[in-house]
Amino acid sequence: MDFAFTDEQAMIAETAQQFFAENATSSRTREAMAADGFDRATWQSFCQELGLGGLLVPEEFGGSALGMVDFATVAEAAGSQVAAIPLHGLAMIGSAIAAGGSDEQKSKWLPQLASGDVVASGGGNADLKSDNGGLSGKIEFVPHGNIANLFILSDGSEAWIVEADADGLSVDTPVTMDQTRPQATLTLSNVKADPLADGAAALNIGKAAGWICLAAEALGGAQACLDRTCEYAKEREQFGRAIGSFQAYKHRLADMMIEIEQARSAVYWAACAIDEGSDEAELALHAAKSFCADTFFKCAGDMIQLHGGIGFTWEHDAHLFFKRARSIQTMMQSGNWHREEIATMILGEAA
Amino acid sequence: MKLGFSKEDEDFRSECASWLNDQMSGEFSDIKGITTLTEKAERRKEWEQQLAAHKWSCIGWPEEWGGRGASLAQQVIFAEEYARAGVPGRVNHIGIELAGPTILTFGTDEQKKRFLPDIAAGKTIFCQGFSEPGAGSDLAAVRTKGHVENGEWVVNGQKIWTSLAHISDWIFVVTRTEEGTQGPKGLSFLMMPIDQEGIEIRGIEQINGDAEFNETFFTDAKCAEDSLIGAPGDGWKIAMGLLAFERGVSTLGQQMAFRNELDEIIAAAKSNGSSNDPLIRQRIAKAEIGLRLMRYGALRMLSNQDHSKVDGAALTYKIQWATWRRGLGELGMDVLGQGGEIAEGGEYAWNTLPNLFLYSRADTIYGGTNQIQRNLIAERGLGMPREPRGK
Numbered sequence: 063m064d065f066a067f068t069d070e071q072a073m074i075a076e077t078a079q080q081f082f083a084e085n086a087t088s089s090r091t092r093e094a095m096a097a098d099g100f101d102r103a104t105w106q107s108f109c110q111e112l113g114l115g116g117l118l119v120p121e122e123f124g125g126s127a128l129g130m131v132d133f134a135t136v137a138e139a140a141g142s143q144v145a146a147i148p149l150h151g152l153a154m155i156g157s158a159i160a161a162g163g164s165d166e167q168k169s170k171w172l173p174q175l176a177s178g179d180v181v182a183s184g185g186g187n188a189d190l191k192s193d194n195g196g197l198s199g200k201i202e203f204v205p206h207g208n209i210a211n212l213f214i215l216s217d218g219s220e221a222w223i224v225e226a227d228a229d230g231l232s233v234d235t236p237v238t239m240d241q242t243r244p245q246a247t248l249t250l251s252n253v254k255a256d257p258l259a260d261g262a263a264a265l266n267i268g269k270a271a272g273w274i275c276l277a278a279e280a281l282g283g284a285q286a287c288l289d290r291t292c293e294y295a296k297e298r299e300q301f302g303r304a305i306g307s308f309q310a311y312k313h314r315l316a317d318m319m320i321e322i323e324q325a326r327s328a329v330y331w332a333a334c335a336i337d338e339g340s341d342e343a344e345l346a347l348h349a350a351k352s353f354c355a356d357t358f359f360k361c362a363g364d365m366i367q368l369h370g371g372i373g374f375t376w377e378h379d380a381h382l383f384f385k386r387a388r389s390i391q392t393m394m395q396s397g398n399w400h401r402e403e404i405a406t407m408i409l410g411e412a413a
Numbered sequence: 414m415k416l417g418f419s420k421e422d423e424d425f426r427s428e429c430a431s432w433l434n435d436q437m438s439g440e441f442s443d444i445k446g447i448t449t450l451t452e453k454a455e456r457r458k459e460w461e462q463q464l465a466a467h468k469w470s471c472i473g474w475p476e477e478w479g480g481r482g483a484s485l486a487q488q489v490i491f492a493e494e495y496a497r498a499g500v501p502g503r504v505n506h507i508g509i510e511l512a513g514p515t516i517l518t519f520g521t522d523e524q525k526k527r528f529l530p531d532i533a534a535g536k537t538i539f540c541q542g543f544s545e546p547g548a549g550s551d552l553a554a555v556r557t558k559g560h561v562e563n564g565e566w567v568v569n570g571q572k573i574w575t576s577l578a579h580i581s582d583w584i585f586v587v588t589r590t591e592e593g594t595q596g597p598k599g600l601s602f603l604m605m606p607i608d609q610e611g612i613e614i615r616g617i618e619q620i621n622g623d624a625e626f627n628e629t630f631f632t633d634a635k636c637a638e639d640s641l642i643g644a645p646g647d648g649w650k651i652a653m654g655l656l657a658f659e660r661g662v663s664t665l666g667q668q669m670a671f672r673n674e675l676d677e678i679i680a681a682a683k684s685n686g687s688s689n690d691p692l693i694r695q696r697i698a699k700a701e702i703g704l705r706l707m708r709y710g711a712l713r714m715l716s717n718q719d720h721s722k723v724d725g726a727a728l729t730y731k732i733q734w735a736t737w738r739r740g741l742g743e744l745g746m747d748v749l750g751q752g753g754e755i756a757e758g759g760e761y762a763w764n765t766l767p768n769l770f771l772y773s774r775a776d777t778i779y780g781g782t783n784q785i786q787r788n789l790i791a792e793r794g795l796g797m798p799r800e801p802r803g804k
Binding site: 063064065066067068071131288292295296298303304306307309312313315316318319320322323326327328330331334335338340342345346349352353398401402404405407408410412413 | 522
């Protein structure tokens with residue numbers, strides 16, 4: 063038992079933090095927001111120069127086969143800059159294909175995912191129909207589906223690989239509140255689909271990776287909200303004093319830190335539980351997703367409030383965090399849903 | 414990063430669990446499951462000695478002073494198994510967790526020889542004399558005075574909230590030993606025997622009807638001149654060092670006691686059907702999450718070797734558990750419903766959950782109120798400007 067980063071993990075975390083601070087700057091993210099929500103330059107450097115695209119991909123397919131803890135440090139860093147990159151899809155689809163793909167599927171797709179040449183995303187709908195290898199139906203809220211080349215789609219029990227340029231697939235992108243991660247709607251009409259060899263295994267680990275990604279992004283985002291607000295609290299003066307010297311203000315900052323420290327424990331507990339195959343993993347994932355999303359939302363809301371008027375402007379970055387936080391709360395099920403899952407584990411089904 | 418325990422550690426877990434369970438089903442079955450610190454105090458002093466006789470009383474201490482020099486993982490395991498077995502809290506927890514480590518860190522060899530073996534053996538029960546009527550949140554506003562006279566320290570003043578003073582043998586006291594000083598300067602840290610004419614103890618009846626805390630009066634109370642820990646004027650430094658020990662491994666054991674409390678709420682919810690209420694289900698899930706995060710926060714804090722930065726998990730730990738437990742007390746009463754307000758025995762004494770509801774109001778006050786905790790977090794953890802202070 064040693065619940066601290068190894069030297070290697072600490073190094074990955076530091077490298078990732080530095081990378082996103084330098085690359086996923088506010089101006090780059092805002093350029094992406096004004097276009098298709100994809101900061102290509104940052105993504106390309108992330109996959110190729112930094113070589114982190116293959117973090118969760120086995121070595122034989124061009125990855126570095128690190129664990130969920132390592133991945134979480136990276137997602138945390140990306141979240142702290144609200145980076146407009148398809149990291150969530152990479153985590154879900156990369157680990158899903160690695161766990162449930164045939165050898166052919168793995169060798170075809172994993173190296174391209176790791177290099178960033180292929181951008182992947184996924185989604186599901188229980189009403190999806192499969193007929194003679196053709197998929198039909200509609201799937202909403204596919205993160206970065208507007209720019210993905212590859213999808214894994216599921217009806218909840220099976221999973222299929224679908225290429226974005228396949229006949230019969232149309233991709234619509236509604237205007238969404240969080241412009242750093244567009245949510246696409248896929249409409250499929252007898253689209254060619256390649257079933258994953260082991261759909262259940264793929265869905266299982268894919269979901270876990272997706273939840274970890276969101277929880278870790280939320281942690282990084284919440285910490286950034288606190289850090290930036292603390293900077294402001296020391297600079298901004300009213301009544302002849304730094305506003306951070308007032309208890310009404312500093313106690314609210316303290317409350318943010320109290321939640322964030324728990325969120326940090328939640329992310330790394332869940333990530334570690336997956337890496338170690340612990341029987342706590344499921345509980346930990348539900349705890350991490352719900353707790354971190356709520357923490358991020360609280361901190362982003364507080365960031366606006368504690369900045370006063372400037373925090374309500376488009377110019378200030380507070381709204382980027384606030385909108386990302388809202389989106390993370392609803393992605394891959396709400397906090398209430400996750401807590402009900404935990405309640406069922408503890409209390410059984412409600413009568 | 415690793416959460417699993419090694420095979421050796423799991424063997425150690427079985428060893429602890431089996432010894433503790435034997436005790437709780439055998440010779441000490443009469444104290445199993447007690448959740449207050451005051452009930453059956455004499456038997457619990459015997460339990461301290463039983464622990465010591467089998468070298469379980471202070472496993473984290475060095476072997477030469479009666480410990481086992483146990484690893485962090487082993488200390489975590491023992492604390493968890495201790496509470497899991499339903500063993501009541503340690504009546505000498507202040508001796509083992511605060512006085513002992515303070516003497517080990519700041520005491521002379523002579524003082525170590527004088528105090529540590531008896532603390533380890535469960536023969537010397539300690540209590541803590543910090544707070545005063547005028548020194549609560551402003552802990553450094555100590556007015557109790559001490560001076561040397563005829564080769565002895567002579568102490569006059571009053572301490573309050575001295576937990577378990579009425580069953581203790583010794584008290585450590587922060588006293589003002591330099592005339593005319595204010596705040597943290599001029600304080601000294603003294604070890605005083607309680608059984609003497611100059612010390613009077615009066616219980617404070619609490620909102621739950623129990624009396625765990627006391628007022629302690631010093632009227633020309635005396636102790637030997639070499640009962641001073643550190644140098645005269647070091648009192649604040651030592652008191653602060655001691656408070657850091659409070660966030661040690663014992664927190665894991667405390668959490669197992671919380672586990673038992675939450676389990677009791679879960680059982681009550683299942684038996685009275687409130688487990689079907691969606692709002693209760695959400696609250697129980699939140700309580701479960703909070704407890705788990707407390708455990709992993711404590712493990713982060715204990716595993717942390719980087720002391721160059723402020724440890725956020727450690728700094729936020731007190732307010733986190735205290736607030737969580739106060740919420741647990743409220744959840745328990747909501748699960749019990751109106752029946753929770755009736756004392757079953759016909760006297761003003763409470764079962765676990767109603768008692769938790771009442772007692773947990775103290776959790777967010779003692780050891781630094783939630784408001785003081787937020788000041789500390791904002792100032793030490795986040796670098797906010799200090800509160801303006803009067804004289």
